[in-house]
Amino acid sequence: MKAIGITGFGIPESFEEYELAVPAIKETQVLVEVYASSINPGDNHLRSGELLQSPVGGQFTIQFPYFLGGDVAGVVRGVGTGVQHFKAGDRVMGMVRGGSYMDQVAADEDTLTMIPDNVSFEEAAAAPTVALTAWQALFEHGKLQPGQRILIHGGAGGVGHAAIQLARHYGAYVIATAREHNHGFVLGLGADEVIDYYSQPDFVTRLSAPVDIVLDTAMLGNKELETGLPGEFGDYSYDILKDGGKYISITSFGIGTYPGVRNIDSLFFRAHPNQADLNEISTHMQEGKLNIHVDHRYPFTTQGLFEAYRTSEKQPRRGKIVISKEI
Incomplete structure (x- = not known):
């Protein structure tokens, strides 16, 4: 073959x-x-x-x-x-x-x-990879609940655009970051707010209120790939999290080494394939809830x-x- x-x-x-x-x-x-x-x-x-x-x-x-x-x-x-x-x-x-x-x-x-x-x-x-990652980030690790506020970095990307749809479907208030030319795409997925952190990286003052969960799907640069830490970008993300919130990253493999801040739970993970979660993804695609x-x-x-x-x-x-x- x-x-x-x-x-x-x-x-x-x-x-x-x-x-x-x-x-x-x-x-x-x-x-x-x-x-x-x-x-x-x-x-x-x-x-x-x-x-x-x-x-x-x-x-x-x-x-x-x-x-x-x-x-x-x-x-x-x-x-x-x-x-x-x-x-x-x-x-x-x-x-x-x-x-x-x-x-x-x-x-x-x-x-x-x-x-x-x-x-x-x-x-x-x-x-499979992006939808499964989004699903497990939101529901296995984030324990997302209806009415919670979530900030999704990299909202136009593979995992990000799947996470926006799933979070919105389950009743969350969704804020996403994306480049300006992707704002219409991200809003069309169901995001309630969208921020261009590429041109204005200090996004803390631009949020309407703090969030319960940050899901970071944005790709790391060379420096961050060496350290596994999101740097200043991560500091801003911690600043907008509520006390006891969750910072979930699929890119910053060293995020668990961050000092404890206001009882925020910091987690890096990779998706683990299993049929139960994949069946959920398939059902959501069949029903048009995930495209x-x-x-x-x-x-x-x-x-x-x-x-x-x-x-x-x-x-x-x-x-x-x-x-x-x-x-």
């Missing part, structure tokens, strides 16, 4: 096509023919080598060729003897290890869910990946970039 991997760190042109054996599946695994995948920020940091130079780089073992990608949408072609929820021919989406830019992948049953009939493979491929914005589509080829990763390096970012076999 065809698989597209990187030959080294650096520019996106390090992608090459390889011929691999179809993966063997274990008892509780599903063999999925991949129709579409997507790019997440972590893929870019791995591709460039920046992530391995950071303090968390020791968590990754890289041997070339290395296969990027964690989101997958496709059709089940085989199931292990212990699989209970899927059969050949099912349309599924989820998260995989070992790369997704390939014709077929082996995925644990618990990391997949059904794609609703009204959702395309492309939208399904864009959803994943696909901003760019590229063919599932080496050249397509070149172009997709070049685009992902640019600003502004909005929603997700998808690689699809249906182009």
Whole structure:
């Protein structure tokens, strides 16, 4: 089968096509023919080598060729003897290890869910990582309640735009930060207020009132990637949190080392795929309560990946970039 991997760190042109054996599946695994995948920020940091130079780089073992990608949408072609929820021919989406830019992948049953009939493979491929991250940030870690106020940094990005929709649907008052040209997009997702912190970074005085939760999805710069701390940006975020509030970050891996401030709970986390949460995401997409914005589509080829990763390096970012076999 065809698989597209990187030959080294650096520019996106390090992608090459390889011929691999179809993966063997274990008892509780599903063999999925991949129709579409997507790019997440972590893929870019791995591709460039920046992530391995950071303090968390020791968590990754890289041997070339290395296969990027964690989101997958496709059709089940085989199931292990212990699989209970899927059969050949099912349309599924989820998260995989070992790369997704390939014709077929082996995925644990618990990391997949059904794609609703009204959702395309492309939208399904864009959803798993960002929607699952948003869901777990809001409800598992944030314990979001109706009527609470939440500030979501990076509201136009993958996780941010999903979190706005979910928080609004569950009755929160949503404030988002975004670049000025994305304000209309973010307000259309359901945000009650939007702030351009890029041109006016001191957003404390611009909020109508303090917030219960800050969800920080904004990408770190090189300095912050080295320390794992959001710096001045984080100080402003603490300033607008209520006593006993929650500061949840998916980028600042060192945030738990911040000194305790006014009993604020500081947390960094990565999404952990599980079928129960993925089923919730699928249901919300089916019911139109969560719409994943696909901003760019590229063919599932080496050249397509070149172009997709070049685009992902640019600003502004909005929603997700998808690689699809249906182009």
